[in-house]
Amino acid sequence: AVGAGLPAMLQIGEYLPLQLAAGQISLMRHRPQSRAFNMALSYGGYFTPSVDSLHVFGATFEHDRCLDDLQPRTDGHHHNLDLMPQGLRQFLGDPDPVQLAGRVSFRASTRDRMPAMGTLSPGRHVITGLGSRGLTYGPYLAYLLATRILSLPSFAELDVLEAVDWERFQKRDRKKGLIG
Known part of the structure; x- marks a missing residue:
């Protein structure tokens, strides 16, 4: 792990060359209209049902991010919102990227x-x-x-x-x- x-x-x-890409997810408190939303969506990004009052959506795919840069960025939240279908974004009340929380992790993939x-x-x-x-x-x-x-x-x-x-x-x- x-x-x-x-x-x-x-x-x-040298025997198992891994390439790393940062992935930022965005976290948003559920809205009254999204509380009963009970299925995950996949659309080029993804959106999850609320767990512990939070929806998770995203994610970025950044090859140029430093390994010690684990702070979520507003531009990452913008990216994750831009992935979202317009209808879903409107349904959620057009979330403000500045108000979102998030997390950054690194994915490892092979060449x-x-x-x-x-x-x-x-x-x-x-x-x-x-x-x-x-x-x-x-x-x-x-x-x-x-x-x-x-x-x-x-x-x-x-x-x-x-x-x-x-x-x-x-x-x-x-x-x-x-x-x-």
Whole structure:
């Protein structure tokens, strides 16, 4: 659960090149008209039902943000509101970006945009590079990794397992003669 700090922590940066992108989400107190809203929307951004009186929506995708810059910005809130369909924005009373709260986190993705999963050494395993698709890829990769750890069949196609192999970059570079 170290996300963007994984390569440094495990000293595998040259073998698993991760690219980092900041994602700012916006938080808005529910409105009387949005309190009963009970479904998530996906529209190029996303908007969630109210949890603990807050709606979450967003998100930005910033490749040039410094890792220690975790403060939400008004321009990020503007971006997240601009992603929102006009009808939803009007339904919510056209929220003021200055009044919004938020959070910034960093997504880690690989250069080929496929996640990475596998065994680093006995007892050490990794799932990373999910980018903005953690809710989509995460459960399936967890299943694949669990079957590997337990030595059970996963019924996954070989090309799927090769596509998410955390060592694929090292194997490709070795095949091209770039490394020994």
